[in-house]
Amino acid sequence: xxxxxxxxxxxxxxxxxxxxxxxxxxxxxxxxxxxxxxxxxxxxxxxxxxxxxxxxxxxxxxxxxxxxxxxxxxxxxxxxxxxxxxxxxxxxxxxxxxxxxxxxxxxxxxxxxxxxxxxxxxxxxxxxxxxxxxxxxxxxxxxxxxxxxxxxxxxxxxxxxxxxxxxxxxxxxxxxxxxxxxxxxxxxxxxxxxxxxxxxxxxxxxxxxxxxxxxxxxxxxxxxxxxxxxxxxxxxxxxxxxxxxxxxxxxxxxxxxxxxxxxxxxxxxxxxxxxxxxxxxxxxxxxxxxxxxxxxxxxxxxxxxxxxxxxxxxxxxxxxxxxxxxxxxxxxxxxxxxxxxxxxxxxxxxxxxxxxxxxxxxxxxxxxxxxxxxxxxxxxxxxxxxxxxxxxxxxxxxxxxxxxxxxxxxxxxxxxxxxxxxxxxxxxxxxxxxxxxxxxxxxxxxxx
Amino acid sequence: xxxxxxxxxxxxxxxxxxxxxxxxxxxxxxxxxxxxxxxxxxxxxxxxxxxxxxxxxxxxxxxxxxxxxxxxxxxxxxxxxxxxxxxxxxxxxxxxxxxxxxxxxxxxxxxxxxxxxxxxxxxxxxxxxxxxxxxxxxxxxxxxxxxxxxxxxxxxxxxxxxxxxxxxxxxxxxxxxxxxxxxxxxxxxxxxxxxxxxxxxxxxxxxxxxxxxxxxxxxxxxxxxxxxxxxxxxxxxxxxxxxxxxxxxxxxxxxxxxxxxxxxxxxxxxxxxxxxxxxxxxxxxx
Numbered sequence: 083x084x085x086x087x088x089x090x091x092x093x094x095x096x097x098x099x100x101x102x103x104x105x106x107x108x109x110x111x112x113x114x115x116x117x118x119x120x121x122x123x124x125x126x127x128x129x130x131x132x133x134x135x136x137x138x139x140x141x142x143x144x145x146x147x148x149x150x151x152x153x154x155x156x157x158x159x160x161x162x163x164x165x166x167x168x169x170x171x172x173x174x175x176x177x178x179x180x181x182x183x184x185x186x187x188x189x190x191x192x193x194x195x196x197x198x199x200x201x202x203x204x205x206x207x208x209x210x211x212x213x214x215x216x217x218x219x220x221x222x223x224x225x226x227x228x229x230x231x232x233x234x235x236x237x238x239x240x241x242x243x244x245x246x247x248x249x250x251x252x253x254x255x256x257x258x259x260x261x262x263x264x265x266x267x268x269x270x271x272x273x274x275x276x277x278x279x280x281x282x283x284x285x286x287x288x289x290x291x292x293x294x295x296x297x298x299x300x301x302x303x304x305x306x307x308x309x310x311x312x313x314x315x316x317x318x319x320x321x322x323x324x325x326x327x328x329x330x331x332x333x334x335x336x337x338x339x340x341x342x343x344x345x346x347x348x349x350x351x352x353x354x355x356x357x358x359x360x361x362x363x364x365x366x367x368x369x370x371x372x373x374x375x376x377x378x379x380x381x382x383x384x385x386x387x388x389x390x391x392x393x394x395x396x397x398x399x400x401x402x403x404x405x406x407x408x409x410x411x412x413x414x415x416x417x418x419x420x421x422x423x424x425x426x427x428x429x430x431x432x433x434x435x436x437x438x439x440x441x442x443x444x445x446x447x448x449x450x451x452x453x454x455x456x457x458x459x460x461x462x463x464x465x466x467x468x469x470x471x472x473x474x475x476x477x478x479x480x481x482x483x484x485x486x487x488x489x490x491x492x493x494x495x496x497x498x499x500x501x502x503x504x505x506x507x508x509x510x511x512x513x514x515x516x517x518x519x520x521x522x523x524x525x526x527x528x529x530x
Numbered sequence: 531x532x533x534x535x536x537x538x539x540x541x542x543x544x545x546x547x548x549x550x551x552x553x554x555x556x557x558x559x560x561x562x563x564x565x566x567x568x569x570x571x572x573x574x575x576x577x578x579x580x581x582x583x584x585x586x587x588x589x590x591x592x593x594x595x596x597x598x599x600x601x602x603x604x605x606x607x608x609x610x611x612x613x614x615x616x617x618x619x620x621x622x623x624x625x626x627x628x629x630x631x632x633x634x635x636x637x638x639x640x641x642x643x644x645x646x647x648x649x650x651x652x653x654x655x656x657x658x659x660x661x662x663x664x665x666x667x668x669x670x671x672x673x674x675x676x677x678x679x680x681x682x683x684x685x686x687x688x689x690x691x692x693x694x695x696x697x698x699x700x701x702x703x704x705x706x707x708x709x710x711x712x713x714x715x716x717x718x719x720x721x722x723x724x725x726x727x728x729x730x731x732x733x734x735x736x737x738x739x740x741x742x743x744x745x746x747x748x749x750x751x752x753x754x755x756x757x758x759x760x761x762x763x764x765x766x767x768x769x770x771x772x773x774x775x776x777x778x779x780x781x782x783x784x785x786x787x788x789x790x791x792x793x794x795x796x797x798x799x800x801x802x803x804x805x806x807x808x809x810x811x812x813x814x815x816x
Contacts (some may be wrong), residue, residue, distance in 0.1 A: 481811020
């Protein structure tokens with residue numbers, strides 16, 4: 083047993099009391115819930131779950147367990163306060179009872195399975211952040227993971243591009259997904275003393291004010307990582323949100339979302355130790371943009387791009403490319419997707435295709451990265467879709483299949499390419515018999 | 531200082547400074563995980579006083595390295611499991627292989643193979659202090675690809691059985707710790723995929739073998755690009771060729787083994803779409 087047990091039970095009682103209120107909360111909100119009762123905010127286009135940063139080790143001292151809870155709570159607040167600028171967001175700090183593990187797959191199935199209120203609806207998006215904590219001497223090491231998706235009609239759906247290749251007297255419709263919608267970050271080091279200081283300074287910095295003015299004295303949020311603090315943002319005016327606690331605990335007032343780099347709140351920020359939180363912010367801007375279909379208000383593409391660039395700029399300033407190739411590669415692909423959506427001209431497509439090529443160079447072991455680069459290669463500046471290009475496309479897609487034989491998108495693309503070969507033999511590197519056999523193999527593979 | 535250990539003589543010279551010495555080298559048994567999971571041994575490296583002040587410091591480092599690498603649960607949650615096979619990392623306290631790998635006699639390798647060990651990782655660790663006071667660690671790591679060494683002991687393959695790589699902090703932006711130094715570039719993943727792919731190939735599990743060998747090839751290619759010309763790069767290039775040749779064998783194996791009851795030449799496996807001359811598909815244009 084740990085010192086956090088009693089507060090945890092108390093927190094659960096408070097949480098259950100507040101649950102009904104949370105379900106009806108507006109589109110800007112934050113809360114804390116047990117993993118087994120994970121639920122999203124109905125009106126929020128973009129939801130964030132922070133799952134426990136669990137201690138992985140054999141000496142689970144009360145101090146280490148407290149540190150892991152402290153980190154989860156701080157990460158939740160940090161992400162939430164970054165997200166507020168996007169509007170239509172909800173953030174939930176999910177906690178696990180002592181000795182239990184909060185299973186990410188279980189949480190996803192809980193909220194994406196059309197189970198009524200609290201489940202994701204079509205078009206809603208979710209970011210899930212979780213992590214691990216291990217120690218070496220006086221140092222703590224924190225490793226973060228991020229998974230993100232948009233709810234489709236039948237569950238989580240991958241972010242997809244429709245690619246039309248025209249040329250050689252023919253047209254070809256293909257598709258491509260992001261290289262990945264989840265990523266592991268490298269472990270970061272923070273001393274126990276620094277973690278304690280972050281917590282204290284966070285408390286001081288998180289101030290709600292009676293007026294929308296940073297010069298007006300305010301009251302500090304009583305942030306305690308071990309105690310539930312359900313609250314909602316019931317009004318939003320510009321960059322300011324009215325923070326309203328749902329229980330009798332905590333003050334109400336205006337708080338300003340972090341909108342600009344200059345809003346960085348100083349040395350208290352956990353981002354100084356965990357630059358991946360900037361990465362999460364950038365991904366959030368991308369997903370907020372993707373959650374643009376009714377009933378969710380569309381977010382400004384320009385603002386999303388600016389926020390994305392700002393988040394990635396901060397991350398890239400802290401983490402060199404050589405130390406995080408997959409994170410850099412995914413960032414390039416995300417940029418490419420935004421470019422693709424924003425500019426449908428040939429030049430726009432060429433720029434996006436160039437970004438996808440760079441993403442693939444950073445992530446050669448990802449089948450979806452190879453697929454994305456392959457299907458958009460004919461759109462790069464100076465490229466054409468002709469017979470050699472058509473032959474090359476088939477070969478590159480087979481390369482993607484080598485890394486993920488069950489990838490439905492790659493299989494579908496290959497089937498379409500082979501159909502093109504069958505319909506227009508002058509574009510095919512194979513004779514008719516070989517093409518037919520290949521079509522049969524793909525068909526059998528796709529149904530397995 | 532870029533600490534490099536270009537040869538056995540230098541390695542032993544460094545080891546003379548170590549708390550763990552060449553004379554102490556021994557191969558204590560280590561516990562494997564149960565099948566069907568496969569095992570990677572994390573053995574104890576030799577180290578200088580500049581690397582760790584006490585054996586307790588080494589112990590703390592090894593514990594953390596183990597925790598860091600053994601992240602199967604989180605990989606599954608990332609949907610990033612690329613192998614469909616459970617690979618677990620095991621710490622081997624007191625097991626200190628010699629740097630030249632001569633402890634790995636054929637009978638020992640055979641036993642390890644029988645226990646499902648894919649890879650053993652060890653080496654030597656050192657550090658120096660830069661003029662600005664920054665501590666710069668360096669590592670000279672060894673990787674025994676057990677299934678590959680097993681085949682080499684039987685003259686069934688000519689692959690380089692004992693890759694070694696130097697890691698220097700100068701390549702990093704900030705002073706990293708040893709674990710970051712060793713794990714950042716995913717060499718361990720590349721070697722696990724190579725060893726696993728080769729083992730599966732020998733077990734005629736061609737599709738899974740091919741997938742792992744192509745994954746290994748992609749990771750090794752990425753590693754090669756960041757290495758300067760020299761011994762380390764040559765080793766990685768050589769392993770790439772090995773993985774590619776094994777991937778070709780996987781394709782040929784599937785072609786030669788049609789589905790039960792089907793006439794020769796029947797194609798059902800997606801592997802039959804691959805070109806044996808380019809077994810992992812065509813490289814994307816630069």
